Amino acid sequence: MFGIKTKIKKKISNSLNKKKFNQKGISLFELFFLKKIILQQLENEASFNNIQTPVSNKTNYIVKKTMKNMYQFMPNNLGNWSISKPHSLTTNLENNLIRALKNSYSCSTDIIGHFGSGSTEGNIFASWIGRNYLQKKLFIKDTKSIIMLKSSLAHYSIDKAADIVGVKIEESNIKIETMNLSEQQLLKQINKLYKKGIKGFLIPLTLGYTVSGTEDNYILIHKLIQAFQKSHSDAKFFIWLDTAFSGISNIYTKNNFRPFENKDIQLITSDFHKILSVPYPSSFMLYRSSLVNLISKEIPYIDQLDTTLLGSRPGINILATWITLFGLGKTTIQKHIQDSLQRKNIFLTKIEQESKNIRIVSDQKSVQACLITDNFKITTYLNKKYNLNAINYELKINNKKKKLFIHKLYFFPRII
Known part of the structure; x- marks a missing residue:
């Protein structure tokens, strides 16, 4: 019997390195060994104690204990359930989570949102909306007079987003003392570009840089941009916050974290799979409700509008996020x-x-x-x-x- 088990394990191990799918499936007996081999490999690769690994390779214990049998289900959260009536368990939970997040950020009623795959998606989504927003404000159809300004510490997805939506991108200075965006240098850069004919500015700011953990002073930057606009009324700005690393923790460590009180902050994106070890992909985007008209697309086969980037989205990870927050509670977090x-x-x-x-x-x-x-x-x-x-x-x-x-x-x- 021992020899048979060894042969099966060897066969399964070899199959993991094959470059072609099997012509035939494998037996339930072989599947049992496949599961053991995969679990051992994943355990070996888990590096959650490494202080240079940004995300845990293991899910949190709440999800592990409660969701063992739930991943056999594939609920689809296609749509935006902060503006449409939920119709299922996971669409209801998404609506509840967005409302809870709005409460945590002390948002006004004009803020809506949805869950996504990560803040890379959030940055692309923000760039897409922002480009359309600036085109509308500037009464233009091209992007010649629009530019994106990003810190030299910003996540690489900002560059990806600019490429996808077809806008120019330029790097901005940081302050070496505080490792965040230089507010005064940014203002000089804006003024210089404005004189060259640039009238639309996409400004992604970061709370929790991947490299340093530092945060841009978004309140001061917002004030400086407001002052600039008073004397340059034809200049338009779209500002958002990439808070992939700090957006969740700030809820629990800062008493007055209210980004949307700054009226020109249009969107915030953050990730639950980083700080709370919720299974990938578990992120969210909150944004002003008036923006969705700039990107909404009809879904003719379900008689509904889609105002997201992905369209179909996994409801099971929304369930995992809800179970994590409900199971842990604010005090434990x-x-x-x-x-x-x-x-x-x-x-x-x-x-x-x-x-x-x-x-x-x-x-x-x-x-x-x-x-x-x-x-x-x-x-x-x-x-x-x-x-x-x-x-x-x-x-x-x-x-x-x-x-x-x-x-x-x-x-x-x-x-x-």
Whole structure:
């Protein structure tokens, strides 16, 4: 019997490396061994204790305990259930989650939203709406007088989004001291481009940069842009917040996180699969309700409008998000985040004691941080002692490119 099992395991293991599908299926007995082999491989690849891995490779324990048998179902959440009447369990839950998120961000009634596949989708969705918004405001059909301005720390999906919607993109300076967008340099850049005939500006801002965990000062930037518009009334702006890393944690760590109080902030996107280890893909987008008219498309076979990018969306991950938030509760989530902040502070204290030329960048309430140096020897030392890997990252500072060694650090909650 042992020899038969060994042969079957070998056969199944070999099949994982095949470049063609089997002509015939496999037996239930063989499926049992296939499951064991795959589970072992996934367990080996899980690296949730690595402080340089941004997302857990394991789902949180609430989902693990409650949803074991639910992934056999495939509910489709096609449509936008914050503006249409829900018709099923998962469309009802999506509607409830959007309302709960609106409450968490202290949103007004004109904010709606839906779930998606991640903040890459959120940035593409925002760019699509933003381009159409600016074209309408400027009474134009092309994109010649529209540009996207992004921080040199911004996520690469911003570049992807600009390419997809067909707008020019230009990099903006960051402040090396705080590792976020330079507000005054951005204003100078806008003024310079305006004089060249650019009238429409797409401005993606970030709360929780992937590399540094730092946040753009969106309130100050909003005020500066408002002041610019008073003397340049023909200039139009579309601003959104990419909060993939900090959008959820800010709800639990900041008392006055109300981005939509700034009337020109049009959209916010964030991910549950990062901070709370909800299975991929589990993100959301909140935005002003007037914007959907710019992108709505008819779905003739169900007599409804689609106002999303993906169309069909998996309802099962919305269920996983709802179960996570309902199962954990606000107090438990806050405790997990506080534990993360404590782990971060303990680690950064060790780095401070090194007495080397290492700059630590860390927002007090962020579960991210980064270490910066321009010295290769120090970088190598950190890599070896703390089992880290540095990236050689190019930043735009005072209109000049500069490369620095950066260690990205993530101290996300261990809800596994």
